[in-house]
Amino acid sequence: MNIQVILLIAGFISLAIGSILGYFARQTVARKQAGTLEEKIQKRVTQARGEAETIIEKAQEKAREITATATKEISERRGELLRVEQLTLKREEALDRKISELERNEKIFRQRVEEFKKIKTDVEELRAQAENKIEQVAGITREEAKKEIFENVERAHDKELVAKIRQLEAEGLARFEQRAREVIAFAIQKYSAPQAQELTTSTVNLPSEDIKGRIIGKEGRNIRALERLTGVEIIIDETPDTVVISGFDAVRRQIAKLSLEKLIQDGRIQPARIEEIVSKVQEEIIKQMKDAGEAAVYDAGIVGLDPRLIQLLGRLKFRTSYGQSVLLHSLEVCHLSGALAAEIGANVAVAKKGGLLHDIGKALDHQVEGSHVEIGIRVLEKFGVEKDVINAMKSHHEEYPAETVEAVLVQSADAISAARPGARKDTVENYLRRLGELEALASSFAGVEKAWALQAGREIRIFVRPEAVDDLSLHKLARNIADRIQEELKYPGEIKVTAIREN
Known part of the structure; x- marks a missing residue:
């Protein structure tokens, strides 16, 4: 028991002694390490100071170089500005000298102009005095002398002058006429275009003779409707497979021709369909006019x-x-x-x-x-x-x-x-003009809706508005139109006036 206590006490004592020894050992090591770190720091500080001094010296050297360069450039710029200023002063002095010289020359020129004017005035006065003396000595004025000289020359060379003038006129006229012929001939040969034109009739080809009866229609209703709507005369005769459209207005003939061709192609030939087709063709004609105008402008x-x-x-x-x-x-x-x-x-x-x-x-x-x-x-x-x-x-x-x-x-x-x-063709134009006058006269009466000249002007067909003209006044209207035609227009033969009122 005592031995164990002794051993335990001895262990505690050893532990205490070891702890004390360890503490002192650590303190010793720490002091050594602290001394080494301080030396390193001091060394680094010394090294940094040296590098800083080196950098500062280099910066100061660079600053001195930059300052020297700037000072040199400033000196050069000052010298250059001084040279430019001196050159400018020299140029200004030269310009002043030239301006002074120009002013002197201008003054001299003005003096000479004044001298020239004075000399010219003196010469004119001397010439006038000389002419006056000559006129006094000769007894005639200058204009009279000039006139007398020209008259003498004209009398002496009268025939030669007239012949020369006539020769020059003839030669000039011949040259002008020749040049005019050349210009006109060149212009004419430069352009050539056909001038074919249907005057008063157009033809429509039929696929068969049977179509003629369908065009006429029952009791002539189809052909009358077509003539009334287009203002032309449809001529159906013995000519095989052909229908003739007669009318002096080319637009009406074209409308009638296209309408008839479309009706034949469509096959439905009756008054309602005729009116529909004619209306569409009239719109097509307006488009054709526009296309014709654009083509003409493009051609020109x-x-x-x-x-x-x-x-x-x-x-x-x-x-x-x-x-x-x-x-x-x-x-x-x-x-x-x-x-x-x-x-x-x-x-x-x-x-x-x-x-x-x-x-x-x-x-x-x-x-x-x-x-x-x-x-x-x-x-x-x-x-x-x-x-x-x-x-x-x-x-x-x-x-x-x-x-x-x-x-x-x-x-x-x-x-x-x-x-x-x-x-x-003058005759055709006069004929067409007379037909136009005939239609215009008939259309001038109140109540007339349309008036078509047919059969080469031998018939005037009038369509009246039924609400404006009744059956009783229809005959009177036709008689009045006939009287006006007889009074105002001159036509060979007789003209048939047909007045139509449709309800």
Whole structure:
């Protein structure tokens, strides 16, 4: 028991001694480590100070280099500015010297001008004095002397002068005529176009003879409906497989022809269908007019026209003048005017546009009062056409004086186109004009809805409005129209007046 206590006490004592020894050992090691770390830190601090001093020295050296470079550049810039300033001063001095020299020269020049004026005045005075003395000595004035000299020369060489003047006139006229022939010949040969035109009749080919009976219809209702709606005369005779459409208005004939062709193709030929087809064809004709106008403008190479004016131009496709298609005639005048203008150096664009539009008034001359030239001027002004073009077109019938070269060229081109052999037929034009007058007279009566001249003007067929004209007054209306025709119009033979009232 005691031994165990002793051993236990001895263990505690050993443990205490070991702990004390360990503590002192750790303190010793710690002091050694602290001394080593402090040395390292001191070494690092010393090294850092050395590096910092090196960096500072390098920075100071770099700053000194930059300062030296900047100082050098500033000195160079100052020297350059000084040189520029000196050069500018020299130039200003030179400029001042030149200005002074110019002022001196100007002063000298003015003095010399004044001296020259004085000398000129003195010379004129001396000349006047000399002329006065000569006139006093000779007894005649200068003008009288000049006149006498010319008269003496004229008397001495009268025949030679007259002969020379006539020779020069003849040679000049011959040259002008030759040049004019060359220009016109070149313009004519430069453009050529066919001028075929149906005058008063059109034909429709039939697939068989049986169609004629269907066109006539029961008791003639179909053919009467077609004639009433289109204003033409349908002629069905012994000619095989052919129907003739007669009428002086080309638009009506074309509407009737297309309508009849569509009815034959459709097969349903009866009054209601006829009215429907005619209405559709009338719309197609309006489109054809627009297409014809656009084709004419494209052919002429003209741009910038109002679309409504182009459509109005297309109406001339169905208009004739002395048997000549007005649209084809206008295109011909357009190209001839352009060729003539190019030959003599005039404005080609104005000449061509004036030539194309010179007869535009004929598209409306039966609807508006006035000559086709006056109507054309109003139409072109309405659609904003240039003043030069209006001046070029308005003189082609000499109603207005030609104000420009282009106006003369359009007038010449119009005459060339009209004078071409076979271009115009005066008799046919007069005949068509008389038919138009006949229709206009009948349409002027109150209650008349439509009036068609048929059978070459031997019949005037009148359709009245049933609400305005009754059966009792229908005969009186026909008699009044017949009396007016007899009084105002002159026609060979008799004219049949047919008045129709349909409920």
